[in-house]
Amino acid sequence: MTKNIYLPLMTTIESVKEVAKDVKLFSIVMPGDFTYQAGQFVMVSVLGAGEVPISITSTHGVSKNLELCVRTVGHVSSAINSLTTGDRIGIRGPYGKPFPVNVLQDALFICGGIGIVPLRPLINQLLHARATSGESRIVTVMYGSRNPSEVLFMDEVSLWREQGANVVLTVDTCQIESWKGCTGLVTDHFGKAHIDYKNSFAYICGPHVMIQAAMRDLSFMGMPEDHILTTLEAHMKCGVGKCGHCFCGGKLICEEGPVFSLEEIKKYNIKPGIDSLA
Numbered sequence: 676m677t678k679n680i681y682l683p684l685m686t687t688i689e690s691v692k693e694v695a696k697d698v699k700l701f702s703i704v705m706p707g708d709f710t711y712q713a714g715q716f717v718m719v720s721v722l723g724a725g726e727v728p729i730s731i732t733s734t735h736g737v738s739k740n741l742e743l744c745v746r747t748v749g750h751v752s753s754a755i756n757s758l759t760t761g762d763r764i765g766i767r768g769p770y771g772k773p774f775p776v777n778v779l780q781d782a783l784f785i786c787g788g789i790g791i792v793p794l795r796p797l798i799n800q801l802l803h804a805r806a807t808s809g810e811s812r813i814v815t816v817m818y819g820s821r822n823p824s825e826v827l828f829m830d831e832v833s834l835w836r837e838q839g840a841n842v843v844l845t846v847d848t849c850q851i852e853s854w855k856g857c858t859g860l861v862t863d864h865f866g867k868a869h870i871d872y873k874n875s876f877a878y879i880c881g882p883h884v885m886i887q888a889a890m891r892d893l894s895f896m897g898m899p900e901d902h903i904l905t906t907l908e909a910h911m912k913c914g915v916g917k918c919g920h921c922f923c924g925g926k927l928i929c930e931e932g933p934v935f936s937l938e939e940i941k942k943y944n945i946k947p948g949i950d951s952l953a
Contacts, residue, residue: 677759678696678898682767683720683767684705684768685764686741688760688764691759696824697747698747699756700732700742701741701745702736702740702741703741704740706808709741711741711773713731713734713774713794713797714771714786714796715769716729716730716731716933717731717741717769717770718770719823720766720767721751721755721764724751724755728914729743729745729765729900730743730792732744732792732796733796733840737800738799743828757902760882767914770930771930773779774934776800777876780870780874781813782812782814782815783817783875783876783893784798784814784816784817784819784837784877784878785877786818786819786861786880786928787818787819787879787881787882787885788819788882789883789884790879790882791828791880793880795875797820797878798814798816799831802814802838812842813869814841815842815868816840817839817843817861817864817867818843818844818845819845819847819861819881820847821846821847822847823849823851823854824863825846826846843861843948844857850952856924860887860892862892871924873896875898876902877904879904882903886905890903890940898939898943899938899939900938901937901938902936904935905935905937905940906933907928909928911922915930916929924944925943926943932945
């Protein structure tokens with residue numbers, strides 16, 4: 676996007692929406708030639724605070740602006756979430772390897788907590804393709820949160836159902852009588868996916884324990900290891916494979932990831948991160 680890979684482009688925030696406690700969704704105006712793919716990330720900076728990698732959560736060609744969902748967890752993310760409409764913010768990227776997409780096979784999305792953020796663009800991309808091309812691909816979204824108040828994009832989840840997706844929501848605990856979803860771990864509800872595991876692709880993002888359990892269970896059910904995909908967290912500083920901070924298992928997560936298959940993770944002994952980049 677920029678000629679100097681280390682120089683951020685200063686952009687304008689068009690809108691900010693609080694989507695959960697300590698989680699905000701930013702819509703950012705970008706130049707017309709800014710392109711990206713689902714699974715990629717950008718380096719986001721605030722003057723005087725620093726820079727962090729953030730997963731892209733908008734869908735190119737469908738979304739009007741670049742969308743980023745940021746959870747307050749540290750100094751830089753706190754600075755980002757203190758910004759409001761009209762403020763300036765620095766963007767470098769996009770960087771990283773996107774999700775591979777097989778246009779003929781069904782897709783299973785397994786999301787935990789804020790792990791929905793990097794998967795949202797691909798969900799919307801596939802559902803948009805279904806609506807415009809008439810393809811019959813099955814799209815299943817299994818999304819787990821700690822409680823109903825932490826479910827992100829609930830209005831969009833309803834839209835996914837209207838667009839033909841099979842959506843399974845589950846929470847760890849619930850004291851709300853109006854909750855119509857499931858309870859328990861996401862992996863407890865794989866029977867509700869209604870797909871042929873041996874001939875589908877899985878896209879996974881969430882806490883470390885969930886990623887491990889989901890990959891293990893999908894492999895046991897016969898899904899090929901190169902069809903089981905996740906996006907990994909790493910301590911990135913440059914985002915372009917120069918600083919070496921994210922080197923793991925012989926791979927630079929920022930440049931050769933953050934998307935990896937189970938086959939690659941096992942081959943190179945890459946350790947999944949605790950959470951998504953967001």
